[in-house]
Amino acid sequence: MSAGNTLEPKLRVRDATKVYNTRSGDLLAIDRCSLDIRTGEIVSIVGPSGCGKTTLLWSMSGLHGLTSGGVLLDGKAITGPNPEIGMVFQEANLLPWRNLDANIRFPFEIKGTQPDRLWIDELLNRVGLEGFGGRFPRELSGGMQQRAALVRALSFKPSVLLMDEPFGALDSFTREEMNRLVEEIWMDTPTTIVLITHSIEEAIFLSDRIVVMSPRPGRVASIHDVPFPRPRSMEIMSSKEVFDLTNVIKMEIVGEQQSRYARPSATSIQQPAH
Numbered sequence: 001m002s003a004g005n006t007l008e009p010k011l012r013v014r015d016a017t018k019v020y021n022t023r024s025g026d027l028l029a030i031d032r033c034s035l036d037i038r039t040g041e042i043v044s045i046v047g048p049s050g051c052g053k054t055t056l057l058w059s060m061s062g063l064h065g066l067t068s069g070g071v072l073l074d075g076k077a078i079t080g081p082n083p084e085i086g087m088v089f090q091e092a093n094l095l096p097w098r099n100l101d102a103n104i105r106f107p108f109e110i111k112g113t114q115p116d117r118l119w120i121d122e123l124l125n126r127v128g129l130e131g132f133g134g135r136f137p138r139e140l141s142g143g144m145q146q147r148a149a150l151v152r153a154l155s156f157k158p159s160v161l162l163m164d165e166p167f168g169a170l171d172s173f174t175r176e177e178m179n180r181l182v183e184e185i186w187m188d189t190p191t192t193i194v195l196i197t198h199s200i201e202e203a204i205f206l207s208d209r210i211v212v213m214s215p216r217p218g219r220v221a222s223i224h225d226v227p228f229p230r231p232r233s234m235e236i237m238s239s240k241e242v243f244d245l246t247n248v249i250k251m252e253i254v255g256e257q258q259s260r261y262a263r264p265s266a267t268s269i270q271q272p273a274h
């Protein structure tokens with residue numbers, strides 16, 4: 001995985017704005033979001049539901065065009081899917097008729113390239129899936145499927161990993177296990193990771209920085225450094241400092257939402273006649 005130029009942000013989001021043209025009119029999803037992500041850091045994006053987190057992440061992946069603004073990877077504009085960028089979604093999206101090995105091979109077959117078998121075996125071993133290559137998705141638990149999705153994303157040796165609420169569908173125990181796994185893999189092979197999550201605890205456990213977005217149209221409302229040493233033990237995670245940071249972020253999200261609802265709008269509030 002390439003380290004890139006450490007002086008230049010790995011990813012640079014500049015004034016990212018996205019308008020969806022819907023049947024009921026134009027919908028401004030994100031509005032002039034700017035964010036620099038350094039090489040090798042883990043950044044989480046949190047915010048109220050519908051604030052545009054996925055829109056922002058997909059624009060970083062090149063899967064989504066922006067209405068205005070742009071995203072640079074190592075200083076170059078992202079204009080479409082990029083092999084340097086791996087993605088993990090909430091659903092593992094494994095093809096049910098292919099076994100695990102064949103699922104991991106699939107993107108290579110589409111591209112007509114050869115997978116690095118040794119690297120994939122190492123990853124499978126790392127996530128505890130060695131010996132499961134012949135199993136079909138239906139024979140794997142949700143957690144195992146997400147591990148397979150993680151292996152598939154890392155099999156290309158991407159320098160950036162974008163994760164969209166990757167563990168949201170898992171039970172809390174499996175989710176914690178997956179968080180530890182991501183931390184372990186990242187500590188061995190520091191990839192730049194951007195993660196969307198609804199769990200502030202997960203964000204604090206994994207991140208170097210946490211970006212809080214405002215309600216739609218999504219803007220970068222604040223950015224918090226997460227100063228706790230790694231690996232982040234249960235002791236650290238149950239400390240007062242983590243509790244306080246969790247509350248600050250929670251209050252920001254709730255506060256942003258409340259001020260949004262409280263904001264009078266010209267059409268919704270009628271002044272009483274005197």
Ligand SMILES: Nc1ncnc2c1ncn2[C@@H]1O[C@H](COP(=O)(O)OP(=O)(O)OP(=O)(O)O)[C@@H](O)[C@H]1O
Pocket residue numbers: 020021022027029047048049050051052053054055056216
């Ligand atoms: N393809 C699309 N076409 C039209 N509107 C869309 C599309 N994708 C997203 N939206 C709208 O844009 C807004 C932002 O959606 P987005 O999924 O980016 O938010 P989010 O913060 O990731 O939401 P959640 O936390 O609920 O997953 C929402 O109002 C959503 O309905």
